[in-house]
Amino acid sequence: MRKIIHIDMDCFYAAVEMRDFPEYRDIPLAVGGDGPRSVLCTCNYQARKFGVRSAMPASKAKLLCPELTIVHGRMSVYKEISEHIREIFSRYTHLIEPLSLDEAFLDVTDSVQCHGSATLIAEKIRSDIYNELNLTASAGVAPNKFIAKIASDENKPNGQCVVTPDNVNSFVEQLSLKKIPGIGPKTFQKLQSFGFTTCADVRASSIANLTTIVGKFATSLYQKSHGIDNRELEVSRQRKSLAIETTLMADVYSETECLIVIEKLYPQLVERLAKVEGRQIVRQGIKLKFNDFNQTTVEQQSLAAEENVFHRLLPKAHERAKGRGIRLVGLTLGFSEPIIENNAQSKQLSLL
Numbered sequence: 001m002r003k004i005i006h007i008d009m010d011c012f013y014a015a016v017e018m019r020d021f022p023e024y025r026d027i028p029l030a031v032g033g034d035g036p037r038s039v040l041c042t043c044n045y046q047a048r049k050f051g052v053r054s055a056m057p058a059s060k061a062k063l064l065c066p067e068l069t070i071v072h073g074r075m076s077v078y079k080e081i082s083e084h085i086r087e088i089f090s091r092y093t094h095l096i097e098p099l100s101l102d103e104a105f106l107d108v109t110d111s112v113q114c115h116g117s118a119t120l121i122a123e124k125i126r127s128d129i130y131n132e133l134n135l136t137a138s139a140g141v142a143p144n145k146f147i148a149k150i151a152s153d154e155n156k157p158n159g160q161c162v163v164t165p166d167n168v169n170s171f172v173e174q175l176s177l178k179k180i181p182g183i184g185p186k187t188f189q190k191l192q193s194f195g196f197t198t199c200a201d202v203r204a205s206s207i208a209n210l211t212t213i214v215g216k217f218a219t220s221l222y223q224k225s226h227g228i229d230n231r232e233l234e235v236s237r238q239r240k241s242l243a244i245e246t247t248l249m250a251d252v253y254s255e256t257e258c259l260i261v262i263e264k265l266y267p268q269l270v271e272r273l274a275k276v277e278g279r280q281i282v283r284q285g286i287k288l289k290f291n292d293f294n295q296t297t298v299e300q301q302s303l304a305a306e307e308n309v310f311h312r313l314l315p316k317a318h319e320r321a322k323g324r325g326i327r328l329v330g331l332t333l334g335f336s337e338p339i340i341e342n343n344a345q346s347k348q349l350s351l352l
Contacts, residue, residue, distance in 0.1 A: 001165050003118035004233075005106040006140040006148035007089070007125060010157035012102035013073055014044040015135050016081060027069055034058055034070040037247045037327065041073055045157060078102075081133060088128045092121050097233040103152075105145055107233050119162050126160065143168060146229035150179055168227040175199045180224055182217060190214075199225035242276060243287070243332040244269045251291050251325025255318045258288070261329040262314065266307045269331050273305055279335040281305060286313045287330035288321065296320045297332070305333055 009015065013031040018024045028047035032040035038058040050065035061068055082101040089096050092114075095107035106125075114120035122139040129137050136158035140151025143165050151171075154161035163171045176198055178188045194213055196202055202210065202225035210218035223229065244265050252258060284306070285299035298317040302309050310331055318326075 001109075001143050002107060003109045003111075004142055004145055004148040005108055005118055005122045005125070006142075006145070006152040007085075007104055007106065007122070008138050008140075008152045008156075009085070009102035009129075010136045010138060011042050011044050012135075013042045013078055014047075016074075016078060017071055018044060019134050020077075024069065024071070028052070028065050028067055030058075030061060030068055030070045031073045032058060032070055033072070035249070037249055038070075039247070040070070043068075081135070084133060085129060085137075088125060088132070091128075092125060095233050095235055097235055105148065105233050119160075122160055122162075126158075144227075144229035145231055145233070146181070146224050147171065147227060149181065150175070153179075172225065172227040173198070173200045173203070175225075177202070177221075177225075180221065182220070187214060187217075239276060239279060239335060241332060241334050242269070242272060243330055244272060245287060245328055245330025247289075247328045248326070251327050253321075253323075253325055255314055258314055258318060258326060258329055259311065262286070262310050262331065263307075265329065265331050266305075266310065269333070270305060273333065276335075281333050282336045283334035284309045284313070285332040285334070286310055286317045287328070287332060288317050288326050289328035289330075290321055291325035291327050293327075294324075295328070299332070299334070 014029050017029060017031060026046070028044065028050065030040045030043035030047055030052060032038055036059055040052070040054055040056050040058060040061055042054045043052045043061070047061070047065055047068055050068075052061045052065050052068060058070055061070075078101055086096070086098065086104070089104060089106055093106050093108045093111050097105040099105070108118050108121050111121060114124055118141045122141050126137050126139055129135055138152050138156045138158060139160045140148040140154070140163070141160070142148040142151050142163040147163050147168060151161040151163050177183055177191055177196060178185075183191070190213060191197070196205070202221060207218050207222045210221055214221060246261065246265060248261070252261070281302060281304055283299050284302040285297050287295060287297045289295040296317055298313045300309065300313060
């Protein structure tokens with residue numbers, strides 16, 4: 001049986017700001033832009049009491065919490081701290097799957113640290129982070145990634161939840177489906193309309209029935225509702241895509257206005273692409289987010305980042321606006337799978 005730990009820093013960006021600037025410690029605080037079109041990266045727990053959340057428009061957050069202080073992020077500082085946290089992880093295992101700057105999965109199945117106890121290792125990691133960085137982290141300990149990730153959220157902030165193999169069934173059975181990664185508000189609402197609110201409800205159904213509701217996600221949902229997740233840690237991740245986008249100061253409505261934005265974004269995309277080594281482009285795409293916060297992406301196969309391809313994709317994407325204002329424009333590139341070694345000969349995976 002595997003021993004997986006999910007470590008998640010507590011309101012990481014905001015916590016760093018509160019640590020470095022004492023005047024922020026006892027007030028509602030968020031990190032992000034403070035302009036009328038900006039969104040929040042994260043917020044502290046004082047702000048969350050008012051309903052403020054990450055990815056929320058700053059304007060809405062201010063309505064919910066007029067006393068909210070919004071500060072601009074210091075990404076270089078966050079990255080430096082993240083590297084220190086990663087070094088702490090490496091003291092206990094080399095099997096680490098970073099998910100972002102502030103969270104990661106660790107496989108400690110074969111670790112000899114702390115007498116091989118995953119519970120004690122998680123406690124020690126959290127203690128190291130606090131003693132060395134004066135920041136808190138929460139942890140979930142479980143036999144697989146799915147349960148460990150959910151468990152890490154159970155006793156936040158600065159808490160830990162351990163789900164032993166014997167307790168997997170009882171932990172998962174009454175779990176709300178909205179807590180399962182991949183189930184957003186709309187999918188949860190749809191499942192609710194068919195009578196599914198907990199994992200117990202899913203267990204009583206079948207994959208065939210679930211497929212009529214959530215399509216290809218049915219098998220994964222059914223397995224997770226039984227506490228099954230056989231995914232290994234991805235310890236060496238390769239970039240699968242590259243994107244650049246901008247939130248506009250005011251909504252635009254015409255293709256011409258969108259085209260002007262694309263022409264400004266394209267050189268920035270090329271500049272970022274120059275820093276990506278060893279990856280073959282296989283597709284290009286345009287992303288538009290509308291003023292009702294719905295969004296669309298249009299893509300096509302491509303072997304290079306060509307500006308004229310973005311121009312050709314724009315009309316189809318713009319047509320989907322159906323009169324709505326466009327608040328964000330983005331350009332995306334998709335990369336092929338990395339080359340794999342086989343009998344000392346390199347073979348590239350199919351592009352299709």
